Amino acid sequence: MGYICCMNYFELFEMPVTLEIDPGKLAKKYFELQKKYHPDFYTQASEYEQEEALEISSQLNKALKVFKDRDETIKYVLQLKGLLEEEEKYQLPPDFLLEMMELNEELSDESAARIASIEKELYSEVGSIIENYNDERIREQELQKLKAYYYKKKYLKRILDRLAG
Numbered sequence: 001m002g003y004i005c006c007m008n009y010f011e012l013f014e015m016p017v018t019l020e021i022d023p024g025k026l027a028k029k030y031f032e033l034q035k036k037y038h039p040d041f042y043t044q045a046s047e048y049e050q051e052e053a054l055e056i057s058s059q060l061n062k063a064l065k066v067f068k069d070r071d072e073t074i075k076y077v078l079q080l081k082g083l084l085e086e087e088e089k090y091q092l093p094p095d096f097l098l099e100m101m102e103l104n105e106e107l108s109d110e111s112a113a114r115i116a117s118i119e120k121e122l123y124s125e126v127g128s129i130i131e132n133y134n135d136e137r138i139r140e141q142e143l144q145k146l147k148a149y150y151y152k153k154k155y156l157k158r159i160l161d162r163l164a165g
Contacts, residue, residue: 008080009063012056017135019074019146021067030064071157074130074150083147090151100155104162111163115156122152 010017013029034057035041042053066072078084092100099118103111123130126149129142 009066009076012059012063013067017077017080019070019077019130019133021073026064026067030060033060071150071153074146078143078147078150081143083143084150092151092155096152100159104159107163112160115160119153119156122149125149
């Protein structure tokens with residue numbers, strides 16, 4: 001086993017880096033890998049192999065959680081590319097922030113529909129990048145667009161959470 005703990009999630013799941021993950025294939029691969037590395041199958045193995053199986057099983061669960069959520073997958077890919085840091089203070093465009101401030105102040109029943117409309121508009125700017133993502137051919141400019149999209153969506157989610165709360 002030895003080398004698995006240092007793999008990224010895509011390598012662990014033996015799939016190319018992508019932003020569009022087929023849920024059926026993901027589930028199938030997850031169960032296949034969980035069966036192979038589940039700690040219960042290593043009760044007779046050495047302590048090292050038991051610890052490693054536990055680590056791999058834990059990594060599989062974390063990867064699955066990331067891959068089930070497109071925004072988390074985008075975040076993960078941007079982190080792999082060194083373009084996103086955990087507590088980064090990302091500067092959103094002033095016009096977007098102004099629109100969000102207005103939306104935040106007038107939270108109402110129509111706000112959810114407005115947010116959905118904004119999300120759709122944001123997606124239209126990066127949809128083709130997400131749907132046709134190719135790790136070898138992706139350009140810095142496209143990655144920066146994805147990063148802006150990720151942070152804008154994160155902002156919208158906070159407003160939606162407030163609306164629901």
